[in-house]
Amino acid sequence: MNGMHVLEVEHLNIWEERSGRVLVHDSSFRLAQGECLAIVGESGSGKSLTCKSLMRLNRTGVRQSGFVALNGEDLSKLSDKEMRKFRGRRFCMIMQNGMSAFDPSRPIGAHLLETLGVHFNWSRAEMETRLTATMSSVGLKEPAVVMRSYPHELSGGMLQRVMISLAIVLEPDVIIADEPTTALDAVTAYEVVEQFMRLRERLGSAMIFVSHDLGAVRRIADNVLVMKDGGVVEHGTTKNIFAGASHPYTRYLVSSKQAMSRHFEQLMGDADVAKG
Ligand SMILES: Nc1ncnc2c1ncn2[C@@H]1O[C@H](COP(=O)(O)OP(=O)(O)OP(=O)(O)O)[C@@H](O)[C@H]1O
Numbered sequence: 001m002n003g004m005h006v007l008e009v010e011h012l013n014i015w016e017e018r019s020g021r022v023l024v025h026d027s028s029f030r031l032a033q034g035e036c037l038a039i040v041g042e043s044g045s046g047k048s049l050t051c052k053s054l055m056r057l058n059r060t061g062v063r064q065s066g067f068v069a070l071n072g073e074d075l076s077k078l079s080d081k082e083m084r085k086f087r088g089r090r091f092c093m094i095m096q097n098g099m100s101a102f103d104p105s106r107p108i109g110a111h112l113l114e115t116l117g118v119h120f121n122w123s124r125a126e127m128e129t130r131l132t133a134t135m136s137s138v139g140l141k142e143p144a145v146v147m148r149s150y151p152h153e154l155s156g157g158m159l160q161r162v163m164i165s166l167a168i169v170l171e172p173d174v175i176i177a178d179e180p181t182t183a184l185d186a187v188t189a190y191e192v193v194e195q196f197m198r199l200r201e202r203l204g205s206a207m208i209f210v211s212h213d214l215g216a217v218r219r220i221a222d223n224v225l226v227m228k229d230g231g232v233v234e235h236g237t238t239k240n241i242f243a244g245a246s247h248p249y250t251r252y253l254v255s256s257k258q259a260m261s262r263h264f265e266q267l268m269g270d271a272d273v274a275k276g
């Protein structure tokens with residue numbers, strides 16, 4: 001087992017049980033400590049299924065095989081109960097739509113405290129102190145108000161920040177962000193990506209960042225995995241992928257999105273973009 005890698009995925013196959021239809025075919029990749037790997041590819045290429053299978057979260061009717069190890073530990077050997085302990089604490093999933101991640105019938109704070117209560121033996125006061133401190137650090141101005149709010153009372157950008165602050169408190173080994181900015185407008189998305197970059201710096205967690213936004217991928221990812229029709233068609237450093245992708249599909253993806261990101265940079269003005 002290679003101790004250098006936080007996450008190792010080998011020969012991951014995912015298929016629909018009833019029809020036998022293959023959804024992800026023989027995918028292999030690794031994540032080093034602190035590395036950010038972006039997964040890109042067209043809709044339906046298997047990005048979300050790949051993410052969910054790492055945590056064994058795929059729905060019934062979807063089967064998986066292959067080797068997935070976290071810090072050298074073979075996850076297929078874990079019982080469901082052990083796997084539940086891993087989720088949240090060691091794997092943290094940040095979803096596309098903040099609304100769907102929270103229970104709509106309860107205030108945000110109740111949900112956050114419950115999640116922390118599962119993983120730590122902290123007092124309520126200690127949990128609240130940690131949460132409010134991290135919320136402020138990701139730009140949520142009134143943490144106490146946020147804690148009392150219901151999910152529908154917060155904007156998509158605020159909900160993403162709440163999830164990022166929860167991740168900071170949880171300090172997972174791997175953060176999986178599946179299109180975390182898709183539901184946001186361009187300016188908010190830009191700021192949320194900024195928060196993801198800080199999150200990485202702060203925790204040194206490895207990160208999987210699934211996105212259609214190649215501008216964001218370019219800013220945040222060290223390496224890029226390109227998927228098409230359930231297979232990995234290319235895997236390389238972000239620099240190489242953007243400079244000269246070898247697979248025609250990746251070249252197509254990069255050239256069409258570069259035109260868009262230039263437009264985005266014009267929209268954003270100069271200062272902020274120039275820094276990144
Ligand atoms: N529960 C399921 N049962 C059967 N097939 C599924 C299930 N979930 C997804 N699929 C199929 O698997 C393929 C990959 O889906 P997936 O959600 O991983 O795509 P994706 O790359 O995340 O796309 P998007 O960019 O639209 O989010 C699709 O063809 C989809 O129809």
Ligand SMILES: [Mg+2]
Nearest residue numbers: 047048049178
């Ligand atoms: Mg998806």
